[in-house]
Amino acid sequence: MADEIIEIKNLKVHYPIRSGFWNRVTGYVKAVDGINLSIKEGETYGLIGESGSGKSTTGKAIVGVEKVTSGQILYKGVDVTKASNRKKLNYNKDVQMIFQDSMSSLNPRKRIEDIIAEPIRNFENLTADEERKRVQELLDIVGMPSDAIYKFPHEFSGGQRQRIGVARAVATHPKLIVADEPTSALDLSVQAQVLNFMKHIQQEYNIAYLFISHDLGVVKHMSEDIAIMHRGRFVEIGKRDQIYKNPMHIYTKRLLSAIPVVDVENREQHKEDRQRVEKEFLQDQDKWYEKDGRVLPLQKVGDRHFVALPKDMIQQELKEGE
Amino acid sequence: MEKQSDLLLDIEHLHTAYRLHGKFYDAADDINLTLKRNEILAVVGESGCGKSTIASSIIGLYDHKNTKVTGDILYNELNLVNLNESLFNKIRGNNIGMIFQDPLASLNPLMKVGDQVAETLYYHTDMDEKARHARVIELFNQVGMPRPEEMYEMYPHELSGGLRQRVVIAIAIACKPEVIIADEPTTALDVTIQAQILDLLKEIQKESHSGIVLITHDLGVVAETADQVAVMYAGQIVEKADVKTIFQNPLHPYTRSLLHSMPQTDDESQDLHVIHGTVPSLVNMPRTGDRFAARIPWIPASAHEENPKVHEVEPGHFVRCTCWQSFHFQDEEKKG
Numbered sequence: 107m108a109d110e111i112i113e114i115k116n117l118k119v120h121y122p123i124r125s126g127f128w129n130r131v132t133g134y135v136k137a138v139d140g141i142n143l144s145i146k147e148g149e150t151y152g153l154i155g156e157s158g159s160g161k162s163t164t165g166k167a168i169v170g171v172e173k174v175t176s177g178q179i180l181y182k183g184v185d186v187t188k189a190s191n192r193k194k195l196n197y198n199k200d201v202q203m204i205f206q207d208s209m210s211s212l213n214p215r216k217r218i219e220d221i222i223a224e225p226i227r228n229f230e231n232l233t234a235d236e237e238r239k240r241v242q243e244l245l246d247i248v249g250m251p252s253d254a255i256y257k258f259p260h261e262f263s264g265g266q267r268q269r270i271g272v273a274r275a276v277a278t279h280p281k282l283i284v285a286d287e288p289t290s291a292l293d294l295s296v297q298a299q300v301l302n303f304m305k306h307i308q309q310e311y312n313i314a315y316l317f318i319s320h321d322l323g324v325v326k327h328m329s330e331d332i333a334i335m336h337r338g339r340f341v342e343i344g345k346r347d348q349i350y351k352n353p354m355h356i357y358t359k360r361l362l363s364a365i366p367v368v369d370v371e372n373r374e375q376h377k378e379d380r381q382r383v384e385k386e387f388l389q390d391q392d393k394w395y396e397k398d399g400r401v402l403p404l405q406k407v408g409d410r411h412f413v414a415l416p417k418d419m420i421q422q423e424l425k426e427g428e
Numbered sequence: 429m430e431k432q433s434d435l436l437l438d439i440e441h442l443h444t445a446y447r448l449h450g451k452f453y454d455a456a457d458d459i460n461l462t463l464k465r466n467e468i469l470a471v472v473g474e475s476g477c478g479k480s481t482i483a484s485s486i487i488g489l490y491d492h493k494n495t496k497v498t499g500d501i502l503y504n505e506l507n508l509v510n511l512n513e514s515l516f517n518k519i520r521g522n523n524i525g526m527i528f529q530d531p532l533a534s535l536n537p538l539m540k541v542g543d544q545v546a547e548t549l550y551y552h553t554d555m556d557e558k559a560r561h562a563r564v565i566e567l568f569n570q571v572g573m574p575r576p577e578e579m580y581e582m583y584p585h586e587l588s589g590g591l592r593q594r595v596v597i598a599i600a601i602a603c604k605p606e607v608i609i610a611d612e613p614t615t616a617l618d619v620t621i622q623a624q625i626l627d628l629l630k631e632i633q634k635e636s637h638s639g640i641v642l643i644t645h646d647l648g649v650v651a652e653t654a655d656q657v658a659v660m661y662a663g664q665i666v667e668k669a670d671v672k673t674i675f676q677n678p679l680h681p682y683t684r685s686l687l688h689s690m691p692q693t694d695d696e697s698q699d700l701h702v703i704h705g706t707v708p709s710l711v712n713m714p715r716t717g718d719r720f721a722a723r724i725p726w727i728p729a730s731a732h733e734e735n736p737k738v739h740e741v742e743p744g745h746f747v748r749c750t751c752w753q754s755f756h757f758q759d760e761e762k763k764g
């Protein structure tokens with residue numbers, strides 16, 4: 107069994123809401139509100155949720171670009187929510203990020219060579235020749251031609267830019283990459299290419315991913331372990347099959363039933379199922395959530411399968427599932 | 429035989445060209461399509477294939493100086509191609525409604541959303557103010573806006589993406605148009621909201637017996653909503669059939685490749701299918717021979733028609749070029 111590379115304990119990120127003449131803090135957006143997860147070396151952890159559920163904030167907190175309100179992020183057993191610890195452990199070299207929109211995350215005035223070399227320069231002392239060789243290797247890994255180094259981001263298509271983003275992220279031989287909707291802006295066949303590269307690189311260099319997406323089909327393809335996020339918390343976590351074949355939380359069921367399916371024969375049935383789940387979700391909010399709408403604490407329902415439901419309801423669900 | 433009036437749009441030999449570096453290039457190249465009453469026609473393909481070009485040609489919204497449109501788009505004996513603008517203004521929003529991907533871009537940020545719907549009624553009907561207000565409330569109810577009276581007073585930025593798109597749909601259907609052009613109407617929305625908006629469009633279509641042109645890149649959306657499907661590649665329609673046929677018996681290599689690259693398999697250890705190469709830009713688009721040939725280089729040139737034509741391979745099922753007969757995926761054994 108692979109070792110855990112990172113462990114997140116009761117992580118919270120609350121953004122203050124300021125208003126009024128004195129710009130006082132009048133409340134908080136609880137973007138991330140107490141989540142626990144651990145990612146194993148060389149494996150992919152999938153994070154699914156609708157927009158606003160707190161996925162990006164989680165990712166940013168992990169790479170250290172968003173301030174954590176409370177909780178711990180343990181890397182090699184050390185809490186890296188403190189900047190000084192990040193430095194000591196070389197955390198910023200070991201943990202990288204890929205963004206959805208490569209156009210705005212790659213500096214438009216820099217050549218591809220400098221873009222990819224930047225993280226290397228921050229952490230390693232290579233000669234100019236060594237550096238160029240490394241950049242060429244990286245471009246080669248993501249299937250880009252070698253003359254790409256002289257070009258600028260705008261000279262590439264969205265899929266190519268995303269592959270440059272991948273090359274840049276793996277430049278420092280990271281142990282973990284947070285990939286925030288890396289293919290959401292891409293066409294199907296281009297998405298396929300980027301996902302394939304990500305899988306190949308993972309196998310070759312034993313990289314772990316936190317793979318964030320709102321696309322349940324993509325997450326299913328990429329991840330063995332999956333968390334469903336809603337209102338800053340997890341409503342359900344489990345192995346791929348537990349989530350997709352035996353979802354227990356109404357929100358998980360709702361998300362799964364909303365995915366368009368290529369099954370023309372049964373589309374009316376599919377629509378009925380979806381509308382039934384939607385109705386149940388809307389009607390029985392207080393059955394599934396706290397009174398204030400907060401997601402309930404997770405309860406164990408199976409080996410590595412947890413769901414945010416009241417205990418008595420779990421008994422019932424488990425019986426029905428038999 | 430269907431009645432004459434069941435045919436809402438009859439697009440014949442449509443060419444839409446954009447001026448680039450002083451020359452015109454066809455982004456829609458000899459498009460032939462029909463839209464019937466009570467029908468959802470999906471136009472599907474990857475970005476840059478020319479889907480939006482068809483939409484903007486139908487509704488006549490393009491830069492007339494740098495765009496050249498030829499061919500026929502017949503709507504009730506009226507040819508929409510190069511129709512004079514004052515006549516078009518009467519039709520657009522009245523007989524033909526429009527829904528685009530980004531609701532924020534089609535709404536006025538400084539105007540209450542209720543007033544924006546009422547404005548359409550002001551232009552196209554002779555309702556008085558009171559009647560218009562009542563109709564807006566009725567429309568908001570129809571498109572599933574909660575608390576319509578309250579919603580009337582809101583500004584676009586105060587609404588969620590899903591509610592904004594409902595406002596856009598309310599505007600689109602305000603005058604009970606026979607034809608609705610929806611260009612990626614759910615692409616910017618979460619799947620749950622997408623499902624609701626697609627249900628709503630279907631409902632509207634059933635109630636008002638309209639026809640909808642639904643433009644999307646999402647094959648799942650096509651499978652869930654369309655009646656007829658046109659698959660586009662590099663400015664041309666490469667395959668056209670009813671929705672069951674497209675998914676059960678796809679023939680054109682592009683259709684088959686697209687379906688093949690969806691992450692829907694149960695075997696996650698397998699690589700996803702990648703289509704060799706990229707969609708060519710307008711300037712670099714091959715103008716002779718099979719445009720998809722470069723994407724399936726392992727298929728011998730002799731398999732392609734020199735001048736690919738559209739063939740009706742079974743009743744109602746149209747495929748461009750004959751290369752589908754000898755097509756196989758690269759990792760597949762060649763068929764007998």
Ligand SMILES: Nc1ncnc2c1ncn2[C@@H]1O[C@H](COP(=O)(O)OP(=O)(O)O)[C@@H](O)[C@H]1O
Nearest residue numbers: 121135137155156157158159160161162163164
């Ligand atoms: N810098 C910020 N300041 C205040 N609120 C924020 C900030 N960033 C995100 N939020 C809010 O936090 C919540 C979660 O956002 P995000 O993590 O981006 O969600 P997701 O990536 O799942 O769409 C949303 O309600 C969002 O509006």
Ligand SMILES: Nc1ncnc2c1ncn2[C@@H]1O[C@H](COP(=O)(O)OP(=O)(O)O)[C@@H](O)[C@H]1O
Nearest residue numbers: 446455474475476477478479480481482709710
């Ligand atoms: N106004 C325009 N001027 C020049 N080229 C354009 C214009 N609009 C679209 N194109 C080009 O035409 C082709 C088809 O574009 P479009 O119809 O938007 O495709 P789709 O909607 O399928 O993504 C693309 O190559 C695109 O770059």
Ligand SMILES: [Mg+2]
Nearest residue numbers: 161162163286
């Ligand atoms: Mg996000």
Ligand SMILES: [Mg+2]
Nearest residue numbers: 479480481611
């Ligand atoms: Mg488009």
